[in-house]
Every structure is written in structure tokens, then in C-alpha cells.
Amino acid sequence: MALDSKTPQGPIADKWTNYKNHIDLVNPANKRNIDVIVVGTGLAGGSAAATLAELGYNVKAFCFQDSPRRAHSIAAQGGINAAKNYQGDGDSTYRLFYDTVKGGDYRSREANVYRLAEVSANIIDQCVAQGVPFAREYGGLLDNRSFGGVLVSRTFYAAGQTGQQLLLGAYSAMNRQIGRGKIKMYNRHEMLDVVIVDGKARGIITRNLITGEIERHSAHAVVLGTGGYGNVFFLSTNAMGSNVTAAWKAHKRGAYFANPCYTQIHPTCIPVSGDHQSKLTLMSESLRNDGRIWVPKKKEDVEAIKAGTLKPKDLKEEDRDYYLERRYPAFGNLVPRDVASRAAKERCDAGFGVNATGEAVFLDFASAIQRYGKEQAHVKGLDENDAALVKKLGQEVVKNKYGNLFQMYEKIVDQNPYETPMMIYPAVHYTMGGIWVDYNLMTTVPGLYAIGEANFSDHGANRLGASALMQGLADGYFVLPYTIGDYLSDDIRTGPIPTDTKEFEEAENNVRERIDKLVNNNGSHSVDYFHKKLGKIMWNKVGMSRNEKGLKEAIEEISELRQAFWSDVRVPGTANEYNEELAKAGRVADFLELGELFAKDALHRTESCGGHFREESVELDGPQKGEALRNDKDFAYVAAWEYKGEPKDAVLHKEELEFNDIELKQRSYK
Amino acid sequence: MNLTLKIWRQKNANDKGKMVDYQISDVSPDMSFLEMLDVLNEQLINKGDDPVAFDHDCREGICGMCSLYINGEAHGPDRGVTTCQLHMRMFNDGDTIYIEPFRASAFPVVKDLIVDRSAFDRIQHAGGFISVNTSGNTIDANAIPVEKHNADKAFEAATCIGCGACVATCKNSSAMLFVGAKVSQFALLPQGQVEATDRVLNMVKQMDEEGFGNCTNTGACEVECPKGISLENIARMNQEYLKASLKG
Numbered sequence: 018m019a020l021d022s023k024t025p026q027g028p029i030a031d032k033w034t035n036y037k038n039h040i041d042l043v044n045p046a047n048k049r050n051i052d053v054i055v056v057g058t059g060l061a062g063g064s065a066a067a068t069l070a071e072l073g074y075n076v077k078a079f080c081f082q083d084s085p086r087r088a089h090s091i092a093a094q095g096g097i098n099a100a101k102n103y104q105g106d107g108d109s110t111y112r113l114f115y116d117t118v119k120g121g122d123y124r125s126r127e128a129n130v131y132r133l134a135e136v137s138a139n140i141i142d143q144c145v146a147q148g149v150p151f152a153r154e155y156g157g158l159l160d161n162r163s164f165g166g167v168l169v170s171r172t173f174y175a176a177g178q179t180g181q182q183l184l185l186g187a188y189s190a191m192n193r194q195i196g197r198g199k200i201k202m203y204n205r206h207e208m209l210d211v212v213i214v215d216g217k218a219r220g221i222i223t224r225n226l227i228t229g230e231i232e233r234h235s236a237h238a239v240v241l242g243t244g245g246y247g248n249v250f251f252l253s254t255n256a257m258g259s260n261v262t263a264a265w266k267a268h269k270r271g272a273y274f275a276n277p278c279y280t281q282i283h284p285t286c287i288p289v290s291g292d293h294q295s296k297l298t299l300m301s302e303s304l305r306n307d308g309r310i311w312v313p314k315k316k317e318d319v320e321a322i323k324a325g326t327l328k329p330k331d332l333k334e335e336d337r338d339y340y341l342e343r344r345y346p347a348f349g350n351l352v353p354r355d356v357a358s359r360a361a362k363e364r365c366d367a368g369f370g371v372n373a374t375g376e377a378v379f380l381d382f383a384s385a386i387q388r389y390g391k392e393q394a395h396v397k398g399l400d401e402n403d404a405a406l407v408k409k410l411g412q413e414v415v416k417n418k419y420g421n422l423f424q425m426y427e428k429i430v431d432q433n434p435y436e437t438p439m440m441i442y443p444a445v446h447y448t449m450g451g452i453w454v455d456y457n458l459m460t461t462v463p464g465l466y467a468i469g470e471a472n473f474s475d476h477g478a479n480r481l482g483a484s485a486l487m488q489g490l491a492d493g494y495f496v497l498p499y500t501i502g503d504y505l506s507d508d509i510r511t512g513p514i515p516t517d518t519k520e521f522e523e524a525e526n527n528v529r530e531r532i533d534k535l536v537n538n539n540g541s542h543s544v545d546y547f548h549k550k551l552g553k554i555m556w557n558k559v560g561m562s563r564n565e566k567g568l569k570e571a572i573e574e575i576s577e578l579r580q581a582f583w584s585d586v587r588v589p590g591t592a593n594e595y596n597e598e599l600a601k602a603g604r605v606a607d608f609l610e611l612g613e614l615f616a617k618d619a620l621h622r623t624e625s626c627g628g629h630f631r632e633e634s635v636e637l638d639g640p641q642k643g644e645a646l647r648n649d650k651d652f653a654y655v656a657a658w659e660y661k662g663e664p665k666d667a668v669l670h671k672e673e674l675e676f677n678d679i680e681l682k683q684r685s686y687k
Numbered sequence: 688m689n690l691t692l693k694i695w696r697q698k699n700a701n702d703k704g705k706m707v708d709y710q711i712s713d714v715s716p717d718m719s720f721l722e723m724l725d726v727l728n729e730q731l732i733n734k735g736d737d738p739v740a741f742d743h744d745c746r747e748g749i750c751g752m753c754s755l756y757i758n759g760e761a762h763g764p765d766r767g768v769t770t771c772q773l774h775m776r777m778f779n780d781g782d783t784i785y786i787e788p789f790r791a792s793a794f795p796v797v798k799d800l801i802v803d804r805s806a807f808d809r810i811q812h813a814g815g816f817i818s819v820n821t822s823g824n825t826i827d828a829n830a831i832p833v834e835k836h837n838a839d840k841a842f843e844a845a846t847c848i849g850c851g852a853c854v855a856t857c858k859n860s861s862a863m864l865f866v867g868a869k870v871s872q873f874a875l876l877p878q879g880q881v882e883a884t885d886r887v888l889n890m891v892k893q894m895d896e897e898g899f900g901n902c903t904n905t906g907a908c909e910v911e912c913p914k915g916i917s918l919e920n921i922a923r924m925n926q927e928y929l930k931a932s933l934k935g
């Protein structure tokens with residue numbers, strides 16, 4: 018079956034406006050009779066819940082944390098893009114659109130990306146009006162920084178806590194509606210199934226994480242803003258609770274899952290320190306604006322650094338290999354994430370990794386400290402040749418820009434990054450894949466929507482920095498609240514959806530059976546034991562670099578691990594109490610299914626594109642030798658998988674991608 | 688390192704609860720405090736015991752979920768960090784470590800080390816927002832310049848993660864630092880002026896209804912706050928409150 022993206026006709030720049038002019042609206046009085054469930058209170062879910070409530074719908078919102086303010090979006094550091102062109106550096110809607118499609122390696126849907134770029138400027142207006150304290154210049158206007166993969170400064174930020182500030186903005190908008198009674202908030206509730214009635218999504222089943230109670234909730238439409246599934250790798254920069262469960266349940270109920278193998282491995286994370294590691298910490302990409310990445314040129318220097326006999330800062334300039342600057346002179350340290358990550362892996366695999374595990378490269382601020390220090394000395398009329406003074410002034414500037422990140426680094430690693438270069442290594446960070454949605458953000462299940470990181474739509478095979486926050490808020494504030502109206506306009510006379518029906522009963526029983534199975538399993542290993550094993554398989558065989566043999570093995574191994582999990586997992590405690598192990602077990606069980614589909618998707622896509630790198634598909638010669646090779650002839654489509662029982666039986670549906678406004682090119686950042 | 692842990696165990700909100708001793712060995716100084724508890728829990732699970740329940744999510748000091756009272760200090764002995772950012776290198780081999788939940792009558796215990804901080808949310812519902820609609824039809828973001836100094840101060844106040852360490856630390860269980868931070872963020876921005884009067888009155892009223900205590904200016908909250916939220920935010924809230932009361 019060919020998938021219909023329902024993209025409106027007409028020139029790309031007019032599509033969204035035309036669409037809005039022609040959709041059915043629900044009048045304000047009728048909105049009061051319509052209920053909408055929003056699962057997730059991150060940037061996507063939080064902004065959607067607030068806006069839907071403001072429009073007049075009755076909203077029920079859910080999150081598994083103890084407050085909506087703690088959704089994983091809170092952790093985003095570097096910034097949010099918007100085509101404001103405040104810097105006058107030639108930015109425009111078109112350029113943001115172009116950069117995003119190119120950055121995504123031509124695997125995203127043009128019309129969605131254009132719309133995203135179009136509404137981006139509004140996001141900043143909106144957030145400022147809500148009191149989000151973005152960074153400002155001395156003149157009182159908003160400041161910008163630049164991010165990887167682009168040549169303009171369009172990123173708005175609030176120190177290294179941009180996600181926090183944006184989420185608190187969305188949370189405040191939610192609070193206003195909670196106070197007005199328009200949103201009913203369910204904290205510490207986990208969604209465990211979607212309920213389909215007559216082919217439409219009409220509710221969800223949740224578990225109250227405090228009491229263990231299983232509850233039925235009905236609505237006229239269900240929106241999932243449940244985030245990404247990077248934790249399938251066990252170690253990632255995601256919060257501990259981030260999971261695929263909501264998306265996976267939707268998948269099992271008929272929502273196609275698109276491009277599961279598109280994962281972003283972020284180049285600048287703190288390296289793994291030992292087996293006890295529970296998560297990885299990101300060092301914002303904004304650091305690459307000022308930090309230079311290098312490893313030693315010579316193996317003996319690598320060994321000396323590892324042995325502690327040579328301090329990295331004492332290694333002479335000519336003995337350092339600034340490999341990004343060397344390989345990609347045009348973009349240097351600001352190449353997109355996938356390119357930077359693979360380059361780090363290439364150096365480390367070749368034996369140039371600088372820490373004990375051999376999996377770390379340097380991110381060095383010494384040049385930036387010099388440069389800023391001189392600039393400050395000059396501005397202040399002080400001696401530019403006073404090395405100590407320059408260093409001090411330079412450090413102050415760097416502290417101003419990245420202070421909290423430097424502090425975070427020092428707390429974790431116990432080294433002072435103002436004095437010695439940081440050590441970094443790539444880590445799983447973001448999942449571009451997700452639930453397939455059409456232009457309306459509706460999944461293949463009528464009335465079931467997916468927004469934010471949970472859907473697949475805008476980033477193709479690789480996401481540019483500062484674009485996830487933009488997408489989450491665009492979806493939630495400006496897109497979904499319109500598009501959902503078109504669907505709900507048919508529901509003005511439906512009346513409340515009853516929960517005492519066979520569909521709700523069947524879904525509830527499913528949930529209960531599974532929970533009973535888990536708590537009564539009495540196996541011999543903890544949930545984490547299986548999760549860590551899954552993570553190892555994923556990282557080694559479905560990680561930064563993939564090949565046919567490894568992927569086939571991964572599929573086998575994951576499938577075996579899943580069986581082992583169900584026969585041997587041990588979940589202490591009971592179902593009717595706070596039981597984190599039980600919650601974790603449910604999530605890992607879903608990861609064990611998703612992981613296999615993920616590998617299957619990676620196996621079928623024999624091209625390299627964006628974050629998906631197939632060793633079999635590289636440029637063999639010419640100036641791009643060794644770089645990833647895309648295959649547009651055979652793979653310019655979205656792979657949307659339909660659930661058919663076991664992951665291995667999933668059926669592939671293709672949405673062909675058409676590029677009318679952008680010419681397909683092999684990406685070059687040289 | 689080898690450690691003795693004395694941990695508060697409480698089955699649920701109605702249980703009385705008590706301290707229980709655990710021994711743990713092979714703790715690496717590079718572990719975070721929560722990773723050390725993960726290791727303990729793995730041991731408990733393997734023995735068939737109930738693991739220790741504690742709140743956490745981001746594990747990088749930003750979500751505000753983690754909330755342990757360690758050796759008599761909220762978020763433990765290190766300064767400027769949350770529990771999840773505390774590393775075992777702060778402790779010594781052979782140490783005995785006391786681990787309790789954040790205690791306050793407005794934060795009832797849910798289980799073991801987990802408390803219910805929804806009172807914070809309710810204070811925010813009462814006024815922690817600016818009433819703009821979210822349709823995007825607002826003025827250009829640069830239409831109103833904001834003096835950098837005020838913008839920076841507003842940002843600093845806004846970095847509060849809502850963890851509740853200030854409340855747990857205060858002998859009166861006062862929430863003034865938390866509420867002061869939110870009131871300050873908006874008081875310092877032009878966008879926040881319109882509703883300033885109602886905001887501070889409503890938020891303070893809700894704070895009192897939730898059963899938080901009074902502020903007697905001991906300043907302990909500022910010392911334990913992982914985000915360095917300054918006492919000047921309390922002073923600013925008091926001014927705002929006074930202004931509002933005179934008006935109101």
C-alpha cells in the first residue's frame with residue numbers, strides 16, 4: 018500500500034496558508050464537548066495540551082514524572098533555531114528549510130520541513146511573550162549563536178539551559194489552563210495501551226505509578242508526545258525514564274513505525290567511565306563553536322597521554338591532528354553531528370583515542386580563551402601581550418558562555434576544562450525515526466496523532482542541532498491544534514466516549530495480563546541485566562557503523578534475548594504499589610521488540626544516509642572518498658513498518674519522497 | 688570503597704517507616720551517588736528483597752526529580768549540585784552514610800525516599816504564568832528590548848529546578864526561595880508586569896494553604912540550593928508582595 022502523506026497541493030511556500038484557509042473548524046461552543054488526551058508533557062505535549070485547552074477543548078494530560086515540568090525536554094542545552102534573521106546574515110525561511118532538508122540527508126518530507134521553517138519565527142515571539150528569559154545582548158535585543166551544519170547564526174538560547182527555559186514556558190502555559198480547569202493533569206501515570214473503537218483512537222489505558230491502579234481514559238482523539246527511544250541502547254543522553262512504550266503500543270494497534278534505524282549519535286558527550294555507568298551526559302554542541310577537536314598525530318604521544326607522562330596541553334601544535342578542520346575545511350568543527358561522530362570513531366578505531374578505553378578525543382578551548390582574551394584586553398585598553406591577563410579575560414568570556422557545561426564536566430570527570438582539554442566521545446542522543454504521520458501529524462490510526470520526537474517527520478536521516486526544540490514547539494503550539502480541528506469537526510455530535518465497552522475491557526485485560534506475567538515471573542535476572550545486554554548488541558552491531566553481517570546477528574541475538582527476558586526476568590514486589598522495577602520491565606520488554614525492528618530496518622536500507630551508515634555504501638574514490646554514499650534511486654523513501662506479530666514479520670510500506678523545491682545532492686561539508 | 692548505608696525505608700504513605708542498614712562494597716569513586724544506589728538495588732533484587740525507591744530521571748542536574756537528604760544535607764555534602772551529580776569521590780572508604788527523603792509536612796512520603804511535591808505545582812497553577820494565548824499572534828520578540836542585567840537576573844531566577852531542597856533544608860519548611868524565584872523571574876521582565884499584583888498575592892496564598900512554614904531569614908536554603916538561587920529573590924518577592932498589598 019502506498020502511504021498518502023495528505024500533503025496539500027500548490028507551491029511549497031503557500032501550502033500551509035492555503036491548508037489553514039480550507040480546513041474545517043470546530044466552533045468554540047462545540048469544542049467544549051470534545052475531549053482530547055495528550056500523553057507527554059515535554060515541549061511537544063506540553064505546548065499542545067496548553068494550546069488545545071486554550072482553544073476550548075477538554076484536555077487530559079499524562080506524564081510519568083511527578084510533574085509535567087520534569088519531562089526530558091528539560092535537559093536540552095544548546096538552543097532553538099528560528100528563521101528570524103535578526104543577525105542580518107542572510108537567513109530566511111527558505112534557508113532554514115534548505116539546511117534542514119540537506120542536514121537530514123534528503124530523507125524528510127519537504128512540505129513538513131517548509132512548514133516548520135515557516136512557523137519557527139513565531140515560536141520565539143510566543144516564548145518571549147510567555148516570559149522565557151532568552152540570552153540578550155547589551156542593547157537589550159535577543160542574542161544568537163550558530164550551530165553545527167549551517168552557516169548562519171539563528172540559534173536562540175538561554176545559557177546551556179534552553180530546553181529548561183522553553184519547557185518551563187510551556188509548563189506555565191499549562192499551569193494557566195490547569196488553574197482554569199481546562200487541563201486535567203495526571204502525573205505519575207504511564208500509558209500502557211491505546212484503545213481503538215470502530216477504527217478510531219478513542220482512549221488509553223494507564224497505570225497509576227503510585228498505587229498501581231489500572232485506569233481507563235476516553236477521548237475523541239489521542240495525541241502522543243512521548244519522546245524518543247534512544248534508551249534502546251541502554252546508555253544514551255536521554256533521561257532514565259525515556260521509553261518507546263507509548264509509541265510501541267500505538268504501533269501494535271496499527272500505527273506504522275517509520276525509519277526506526279535513523280538514530281543520532283551525538284559527537285560531544287562525556288566518555289563512558291565504567292560498567293556502573295547508568296547514562297551518558299551530553300556536552301552541548303554549542304561548544305563546537307569555540308572548542309577545537311583533535312587527537313595526537315603520533316601513536317607515541319597517544320600512549321604518553323594515556324600513561325599520564327604527557328599533558329595534552331603541552332603537546333605541540335604541529336603534533337596535533339585537528340581532524341575535522343583537516344577533512345572538512347569549509348565547516349571544520351561545525352560539521353553536522355553524524356559526520357563529526359563518525360570522524361571521531363574513525364580516529365579512535367585507528368588507535369588515536371586518548372583515554373584508557375581508547376574511546377575519547379579532545380575538545381580544546383585554549384585557542385578560544387586566547388582569542389577572546391585578546392579581544393577583551395583590546396576593548397578594555399589593557400595589555401594584549403600579558404599572557405596571564407589574556408588567559409584570565411578569555412576564561413571569563415568562556416565561562417559566561419558555557420559556565421554551567423564546564424561545571425557539569427568538572428563534577429563528572431574531576432578535571433578542570435579551563436586548564437586541560439575536555440575529553441569527549443559520541444553517544445546515542447536522539448531518534449529521528451518514530452511513528453509515521455501524515456501532513457496533519459496523524460498516524461495511520463484515525464484520531465491518533467504523534468508530535469515531537471515521537472514522530473518521524475521533519476529531520477530525515479539526521480537532525481540538525483537546535484531543531485528538535487523547534488519542532489516540538491512548532492508541532493504543539495502551531496500545527497497540531499489546527500490540524501486536529503479538521504478531524505474533530507466530525508465529532509461535535511458524538512458525545513462523551515463511554516469506557517464501559519468491550520474495546521476498553523479488552524485493552525485493560527491485555528495490560529493486566531502482561532503485568533501479572535511480569536510480577537509472577539520469578540526469574541533470576543534483574544531488568545537492567547537484560548537492558549544492558551540489549552544495549553551492547555545495539556551499540557556494537559546497530560550503532561554508529563553497520564554492516565549486513567552484524568545486523569543479521571543482531572536480529573538473531575535480540576530475538577533470543579527477548580525470549581530469555583520473558584522466561585527469566587525477575588520483578589520484585591507486586592502490581593498494586595509503587596514498583597519501579599515493574600515499570601522498567603514493561604519498557605524494556607518493548608525495547609526488546611523495537612530493537613529487532615530497528616535492526617531489520619537498518620538491514621533493509623543498504624545505502625548510507627545521515628545517521629545511518631552502512632559500511633557497504635561509501636564513496637570509493639574522488640574527493641569524497643570514504644564518505645557515506647546515499648542511494649537516491651532506490652532509497653528516497655520513508656520506510657514505514659506495519660506490525661504483524663513478531664518484529665521479523667513487520668511489513669514494509671513506502672512513502673516515496675519527492676523533492677520539487679530542492680535539488681538532491683550528495684552532502685559535502687568539505 | 689566499602690560503605691555502610693543507613694536508609695529510610697517506608698512501604699507507603701501510611702507506613703511508619705524506619706532506618707535500615709545495608710553494607711555495600713566495591714564502590715568506585717567515579718560512580719555517581721545514584722549509580723551507587725543502582726548497585727545496591729541490583730544486589731537487593733538478586734537476593735529477592737525489595738529495592739530502595741528513589742526519584743530520578745535526567746541524572747544530570749536539571750529535571751529536579753532526585754531528592755535525597757544525605758548525612759543531614761539536602762543533595763548531600765557537595766555544593767551547587769543535585770543528588771544525581773554527587774559523586775562517590777566525595778566520600779571515604781569505611782564511611783557510614785545516612786540517606787533520607789526530603790522531609791516537610793507539605794511533602795508527604797510516597798515510598799522510601801520518594802516524596803510528593805505536587806504542592807509546588809499547585810503554587811504554580813495559582814500564578815506561575817503570563818496570560819498570553821499560545822496562538823502565536825503576538826508581537827515581534829525584539830519589539831520590547833530588555834535590559835541585559837534584568838534579563839540575566841530573570842534567567843538566574845528561572846533556573847530553579849523545583850527540587851525542594853530549600854524546603855527540606857529550612858527548619859520552618861518554608862518555600863520562599865522557590866516561590867521567590869518564580870515571582871522574581873516575571874517581576875524582572877516587562878512581560879510580567881501586567882499581572883504582577885495578582886500573581887504574587889495568589890502564589891503566596893497558595894503557598895500558605897499548602898502548609899509551608901514562614902521564612903525567618905536563616906538563609907540555609909540558599910546554601911543548599913543546587914542552582915545557587917539567591918536570597919535576593921526572597922527580598923524581591925517581599926517587595927512585590929508589599930507593593931501588591933498596598934494596591935490590593
Ligand SMILES: Cc1cc2nc3c(=O)[nH]c(=O)nc-3n(C[C@H](O)[C@H](O)[C@H](O)COP(=O)(O)OP(=O)(O)OC[C@H]3O[C@@H](n4cnc5c(N)ncnc54)[C@H](O)[C@@H]3O)c2cc1C
Pocket residue numbers: 056057058059060061062063079080081082085087088089090091092093094095096097179180206207208209242243244245254255256259260262263299446447468469470471482483484485486487489
Ligand atoms: C541532553 C540533551 C540535550 C538536548 N539539547 C537539544 C538542544 O539544544 N536543542 C534541540 O533542539 N534539541 C535538543 N535535544 C533534543 C530535544 O531535547 C528532544 O528531542 C525534545 O525535547 C523532545 O521533546 P518531546 O516533547 O518530543 O519529548 P520529551 O520531552 O521526551 O517528553 C516526553 C513526555 O512523554 C511522557 N511519556 C513518555 N512515555 C510515556 C508513557 N508511556 N506514559 C505517559 N507518559 C509518557 C514523559 O513523561 C514526558 O512528559 C537534546 C536532547 C538531549 C537528550
Ligand code: SF4
Pocket residue numbers: 846847848849850851852853854864865868911912913914915916
Ligand atoms: S530554589 Fe533551589 S533548592 Fe529550592 S526548589 Fe529551586 S532549585 Fe531547588
Ligand code: FES
Pocket residue numbers: 742743744745746747748749750751752753769770771772
Ligand atoms: S535526576 Fe534530574 S536533577 Fe537529578
